[in-house]
Amino acid sequence: GGYGVLPAPAVKPIALAQVRKFYELLDPSIDIVGVGGVQSGQDVYDMILCGAKVVQVGTCHWIEGPKCFDRIVEEFEEICRKNGVKEMEEIRGKLKEWSKKGAALDRQGRKSEPKTSAKGGAKFQSTLDDSSFLLLSVAV
Numbered sequence: 001g002g003y004g005v006l007p008a009p010a011v012k013p014i015a016l017a018q019v020r021k022f023y024e025l026l027d028p029s030i031d032i033v034g035v036g037g038v039q040s041g042q043d044v045y046d047m048i049l050c051g052a053k054v055v056q057v058g059t060c061h062w063i064e065g066p067k068c069f070d071r072i073v074e075e076f077e078e079i080c081r082k083n084g085v086k087e088m089e090e091i092r093g094k095l096k097e098w099s100k101k102g103a104a105l106d107r108q109g110r111k112s113e114p115k116t117s118a119k120g121g122a123k124f125q126s127t128l129d130d131s132s133f134l135l136l137s138v139a140v
Helices: 008-025 041-050 059-064 067-082 100-112
Strands: 054-056
Touching: 008 041, 041 054, 041 067, 059 067
Parallel strands: none
Antiparallel strands: none
8 A cells, every 4th residue: 555666767866856956955064865776886976976975875785785885885986086086075066067068078988988897906095084985874
């Protein structure tokens, strides 16, 4: 007798839009938790770009188990390393407005990138404060 559930890929754009809108409307002293559709390091990065201070992982943990946290953190660290991010405030809320030119450059850049994996590479040495780096919580 309940309602249906939306899968992560369907929820993520809605969650990102809500995080962004709250980031724009709320006082900067209010922390925002990015929730909905988080199942990869890119999802975490996207939530932070929209303005999230912390990110919650729920369904992914339910499906993959606790090993998802190491994978997500490795993916996130690789994205930060690739983009030269050393501190979270460098990217928090820094989402750029969409433009046709920007989208074309992004597509071009992604096509020219070699496919790599975070596995087997050097461990990311972060200068980020552990308490504000990333919160992966589990909705129980």
